[in-house]
Amino acid sequence: MRKPKLTRRRWWRWRRNPLRRHTDIVEAWIVLVVWTVIALGGTLVGLVTAHAAAESFAQLRRDRHSVPAVLVEKTAQAVPTEEAASSQRVRAKVRWTASDGSTRTGWTLVNSGHKTGSKVVIWMNNQGQLAAEPPTASAAAAEEVLLGTGAALAFGGLTFAAGRLAQWRLDQGRYEQWGREWAQVGPQWGRKAT
Numbered sequence: 186m187r188k189p190k191l192t193r194r195r196w197w198r199w200r201r202n203p204l205r206r207h208t209d210i211v212e213a214w215i216v217l218v219v220w221t222v223i224a225l226g227g228t229l230v231g232l233v234t235a236h237a238a239a240e241s242f243a244q245l246r247r248d249r250h251s252v253p254a255v256l257v258e259k260t261a262q263a264v265p266t267e268e269a270a271s272s273q274r275v276r277a278k279v280r281w282t283a284s285d286g287s288t289r290t291g292w293t294l295v296n297s298g299h300k301t302g303s304k305v306v307i308w309m310n311n312q313g314q315l316a317a318e319p320p321t322a323s324a325a326a327a328e329e330v331l332l333g334t335g336a337a338l339a340f341g342g343l344t345f346a347a348g349r350l351a352q353w354r355l356d357q358g359r360y361e362q363w364g365r366e367w368a369q370v371g372p373q374w375g376r377k378a379t
Contacts, residue, residue: 208355215355219348226344227337235333242325249319254281254307257290259300273297279307291315 257278274294283289293315295305310316320328 206359208359212352212355215348215351219344223341223344227341230340231333231337234336235329238329238332239325242320242329245319246325248311249308249316251306252281252309254279254305256295256299256301256303256305259303279305281307283313294318 257280273296275297276292277295277299278290278292279295280288280290293307294317295307299305308316308318
Protein backbone atom coordinates (compact mmCIF):
# COMPACT_ATOMS: atom_id res chain seq x y z
CA MET A 186 0.00 0.00 0.00
CA ARG A 187 1.35 3.41 -0.94
CA LYS A 188 1.62 6.12 1.64
CA PRO A 189 -0.44 9.20 0.88
CA LYS A 190 1.72 12.04 -0.38
CA LEU A 191 1.76 14.95 2.03
CA THR A 192 1.75 18.34 0.44
CA ARG A 193 3.58 21.01 2.37
CA ARG A 194 2.73 24.52 1.47
CA ARG A 195 5.61 26.78 2.21
CA TRP A 196 4.90 30.26 3.41
CA TRP A 197 1.25 29.32 4.03
CA ARG A 198 0.89 32.01 6.67
CA TRP A 199 1.80 34.68 4.13
CA ARG A 200 -0.64 33.57 1.40
CA ARG A 201 -4.19 34.75 0.97
CA ASN A 202 -6.51 32.25 2.55
CA PRO A 203 -10.04 32.63 3.92
CA LEU A 204 -9.07 30.49 6.94
CA ARG A 205 -6.02 32.57 7.79
CA ARG A 206 -6.43 34.49 11.03
CA HIS A 207 -4.78 37.71 12.06
CA THR A 208 -2.83 35.78 14.70
CA ASP A 209 -1.35 33.58 11.93
CA ILE A 210 0.15 36.67 10.29
CA VAL A 211 1.45 37.92 13.65
CA GLU A 212 2.99 34.51 14.34
CA ALA A 213 4.67 34.49 10.91
CA TRP A 214 6.21 37.87 11.65
CA ILE A 215 7.36 36.71 15.09
CA VAL A 216 9.11 33.68 13.57
CA LEU A 217 10.77 35.81 10.89
CA VAL A 218 11.94 38.45 13.37
CA VAL A 219 13.19 35.89 15.91
CA TRP A 220 15.32 34.00 13.38
CA THR A 221 16.66 37.23 11.87
CA VAL A 222 17.62 38.53 15.32
CA ILE A 223 19.21 35.19 16.21
CA ALA A 224 21.27 35.14 13.01
CA LEU A 225 22.36 38.78 12.94
CA GLY A 226 22.28 39.62 16.66
CA GLY A 227 23.93 36.36 17.70
CA THR A 228 26.75 36.93 15.25
CA LEU A 229 27.20 40.51 16.41
CA VAL A 230 27.12 39.59 20.12
CA GLY A 231 29.62 36.76 19.52
CA LEU A 232 32.02 39.03 17.63
CA VAL A 233 31.78 41.84 20.19
CA THR A 234 32.37 39.40 23.07
CA ALA A 235 35.37 37.80 21.32
CA HIS A 236 36.83 41.23 20.58
CA ALA A 237 36.36 42.36 24.21
CA ALA A 238 38.04 39.17 25.43
CA ALA A 239 40.93 39.71 23.01
CA GLU A 240 41.41 43.25 24.31
CA SER A 241 41.28 42.02 27.90
CA PHE A 242 43.89 39.31 27.29
CA ALA A 243 46.12 41.72 25.39
CA GLN A 244 45.90 44.16 28.31
CA LEU A 245 46.89 41.35 30.70
CA ARG A 246 49.93 40.55 28.57
CA ARG A 247 50.92 44.25 28.51
CA ASP A 248 50.41 44.73 32.27
CA ARG A 249 52.30 41.64 33.48
CA HIS A 250 55.97 40.87 33.24
CA SER A 251 58.15 37.98 34.31
CA VAL A 252 60.66 38.28 37.16
CA PRO A 253 63.33 35.76 38.21
CA ALA A 254 62.83 34.40 41.73
CA VAL A 255 64.22 31.78 44.11
CA LEU A 256 62.18 29.12 45.90
CA VAL A 257 62.22 29.51 49.67
CA GLU A 258 60.91 25.96 50.19
CA LYS A 259 60.92 22.89 47.99
CA THR A 260 57.75 22.38 45.99
CA ALA A 261 57.25 18.78 47.10
CA GLN A 262 56.13 20.18 50.49
CA ALA A 263 53.99 22.89 48.92
CA VAL A 264 50.24 22.47 48.87
CA PRO A 265 48.65 21.82 45.47
CA THR A 266 45.78 24.18 44.74
CA GLU A 267 42.50 23.16 43.17
CA GLU A 268 43.04 25.37 40.11
CA ALA A 269 46.56 24.05 39.61
CA ALA A 270 46.01 20.35 40.37
CA SER A 271 45.69 19.33 36.73
CA SER A 272 48.80 21.24 35.57
CA GLN A 273 51.15 20.00 38.36
CA ARG A 274 51.61 23.51 39.69
CA VAL A 275 51.70 24.20 43.40
CA ARG A 276 51.51 27.24 45.60
CA ALA A 277 54.96 27.90 47.04
CA LYS A 278 56.87 30.64 48.83
CA VAL A 279 59.34 32.55 46.63
CA ARG A 280 61.85 35.39 47.09
CA TRP A 281 62.64 38.02 44.47
CA THR A 282 64.25 41.42 44.11
CA ALA A 283 61.77 44.24 43.46
CA SER A 284 62.42 47.04 40.98
CA ASP A 285 63.46 49.34 43.86
CA GLY A 286 66.18 46.86 44.89
CA SER A 287 64.44 45.51 48.00
CA THR A 288 64.11 41.78 48.62
CA ARG A 289 60.55 40.51 48.90
CA THR A 290 58.83 37.18 49.57
CA GLY A 291 55.39 35.91 48.72
CA TRP A 292 53.29 32.95 47.66
CA THR A 293 52.61 32.11 44.03
CA LEU A 294 52.05 29.16 41.69
CA VAL A 295 55.17 27.39 40.44
CA ASN A 296 55.87 24.07 38.75
CA SER A 297 56.20 21.19 41.19
CA GLY A 298 59.36 19.13 41.67
CA HIS A 299 61.84 21.95 42.47
CA LYS A 300 64.17 22.09 45.47
CA THR A 301 64.77 24.97 47.85
CA GLY A 302 66.99 27.57 46.17
CA SER A 303 65.87 26.67 42.63
CA LYS A 304 65.40 29.54 40.22
CA VAL A 305 61.86 29.99 38.95
CA VAL A 306 60.02 32.62 36.93
CA ILE A 307 57.18 34.51 38.60
CA TRP A 308 54.81 37.11 37.18
CA MET A 309 54.18 40.60 38.49
CA ASN A 310 51.62 43.25 37.59
CA ASN A 311 52.43 46.94 37.08
CA GLN A 312 51.84 47.65 40.79
CA GLY A 313 54.60 45.20 41.75
CA GLN A 314 52.22 42.57 43.11
CA LEU A 315 52.40 38.86 42.37
CA ALA A 316 50.01 37.85 39.62
CA ALA A 317 49.08 34.82 37.58
CA GLU A 318 50.85 34.20 34.30
CA PRO A 319 48.94 35.86 31.45
CA PRO A 320 47.50 33.50 28.84
CA THR A 321 49.61 32.79 25.80
CA ALA A 322 48.40 34.08 22.43
CA SER A 323 47.12 30.64 21.41
CA ALA A 324 45.38 30.01 24.74
CA ALA A 325 43.84 33.49 24.59
CA ALA A 326 42.61 32.87 21.02
CA ALA A 327 40.97 29.61 22.06
CA GLU A 328 39.28 31.29 25.01
CA GLU A 329 38.12 34.18 22.82
CA VAL A 330 36.45 31.74 20.43
CA LEU A 331 34.86 29.89 23.34
CA LEU A 332 33.57 33.08 24.97
CA GLY A 333 32.27 34.48 21.66
CA THR A 334 30.50 31.24 20.81
CA GLY A 335 29.01 31.00 24.29
CA ALA A 336 27.74 34.58 24.14
CA ALA A 337 26.21 34.02 20.69
CA LEU A 338 24.50 30.82 21.85
CA ALA A 339 23.21 32.47 25.03
CA PHE A 340 21.84 35.41 23.05
CA GLY A 341 20.24 33.06 20.53
CA GLY A 342 18.71 30.97 23.30
CA LEU A 343 17.23 34.00 25.04
CA THR A 344 15.86 35.34 21.75
CA PHE A 345 14.36 31.95 20.88
CA ALA A 346 12.79 31.70 24.34
CA ALA A 347 11.27 35.19 23.94
CA GLY A 348 9.85 34.16 20.56
CA ARG A 349 8.39 30.96 21.99
CA LEU A 350 6.84 32.96 24.82
CA ALA A 351 5.19 35.29 22.29
CA GLN A 352 3.91 32.29 20.31
CA TRP A 353 2.60 30.67 23.52
CA ARG A 354 0.73 33.89 24.31
CA LEU A 355 -0.81 33.85 20.84
CA ASP A 356 -1.87 30.23 21.35
CA GLN A 357 -3.51 31.15 24.67
CA GLY A 358 -5.47 33.89 22.89
CA ARG A 359 -6.56 31.39 20.22
CA TYR A 360 -7.72 28.93 22.89
CA GLU A 361 -9.76 31.68 24.56
CA GLN A 362 -11.28 32.67 21.22
CA TRP A 363 -12.15 29.04 20.43
CA GLY A 364 -13.71 28.70 23.88
CA ARG A 365 -15.92 31.76 23.30
CA GLU A 366 -16.96 30.52 19.86
CA TRP A 367 -17.69 27.05 21.19
CA ALA A 368 -19.81 28.55 23.97
CA GLN A 369 -21.97 30.10 21.25
CA VAL A 370 -22.11 27.12 18.85
CA GLY A 371 -21.82 24.15 21.23
CA PRO A 372 -25.35 24.32 22.71
CA GLN A 373 -26.85 24.21 19.21
CA TRP A 374 -25.27 20.80 18.59
CA GLY A 375 -27.16 19.24 21.43
CA ARG A 376 -30.59 20.01 19.95
CA LYS A 377 -32.51 17.42 18.03
CA ALA A 378 -33.15 18.12 14.40
CA THR A 379 -36.86 18.07 13.65
